[in-house]
Amino acid sequence: MKKVLLLLANGFEFFEASVFIDVIGWNLEEGDNSTKLYTCGVTKEVKSSFDQTLVVDYRIDEIDVNDFDALALPGGFEVYGFYNDAYSDKFLDLIRAFRTGNKVIASICVGALPLAKSGVLKGKNGTTYRSTVRREALQNFGVNVLDQPIVLDDQLITSWNPSTAVDVALLLLELLTTKENAEKVRKLMGF
Incomplete structure (x- = not known):
C-alpha cells in the first residue's frame, strides 16, 4: 500500500485538499487499490480558509516519514493564517524530511511556497x-519560475x-502507480 500524507496548514483551501483525498480514495476503491491517504497538521484541529475545521489523523510530531511514500500540500489564504503554519519550523522540517527520503511531493497553488522556503x-x-507577489517570493527562494500550469x-x-x-x-497518482491506472481513475471520476 502506498501511503500519501496530506499536510495541512491553518488557512488551507478545502478544494485543493479535497482533490488529493478524492483521487487517492477513488484509487483505493476503484483503481488499482494501492493507495491510502492520511491527514496531518501542526495541531490536531486545522481550520481552513473560510473557517471550516478538520480533525486530522496525525500531528506533525507523530509522523515517521519512512511510513509514507508521498507528501501532498494544498495552498491557502494568507488572511486565514496559512503562512503561520506553512512557514513554521515543524512544517518546513517535515517537507525537508520527505525530500531527504526521495519521496514525491505534490503542491497546489501557493503550496509551492513552503516547499521553496x-x-x-x-x-x-x-x-x-499567478500573482507578481507570489511569483517573486518563489523566485526569491531560488526557484526558476516557469509560466505554465503544472x-x-x-x-x-x-x-x-x-x-x-x-x-x-492525478499526476501524483501516476507517479505512485502507473499512467494507465491514473487515466483509469481520471475516466471513472469523469475528468
Whole structure:
C-alpha cells in the first residue's frame, strides 16, 4: 500500500485538499487499490480558509516519514493564517524530511511556497499562484519560475491555481502507480 500524507496548514483551501483525498480514495476503491491517504497538521484541529475545521489523523510530531511514500500540500489564504503554519519550523522540517527520503511531493497553488522556503525547490523549476507577489517570493527562494500550469521537476510537483488541482492529484497518482491506472481513475471520476 502506498501511503500519501496530506499536510495541512491553518488557512488551507478545502478544494485543493479535497482533490488529493478524492483521487487517492477513488484509487483505493476503484483503481488499482494501492493507495491510502492520511491527514496531518501542526495541531490536531486545522481550520481552513473560510473557517471550516478538520480533525486530522496525525500531528506533525507523530509522523515517521519512512511510513509514507508521498507528501501532498494544498495552498491557502494568507488572511486565514496559512503562512503561520506553512512557514513554521515543524512544517518546513517535515517537507525537508520527505525530500531527504526521495519521496514525491505534490503542491497546489501557493503550496509551492513552503516547499521553496524549506529549500527543496532551490535551483529547481517550479510555479505558483499567478500573482507578481507570489511569483517573486518563489523566485526569491531560488526557484526558476516557469509560466505554465503544472511543473514537475525531480519528483516535485508545483502548480499555479485551484484549476490545476485535479490534474496535480492525478499526476501524483501516476507517479505512485502507473499512467494507465491514473487515466483509469481520471475516466471513472469523469475528468
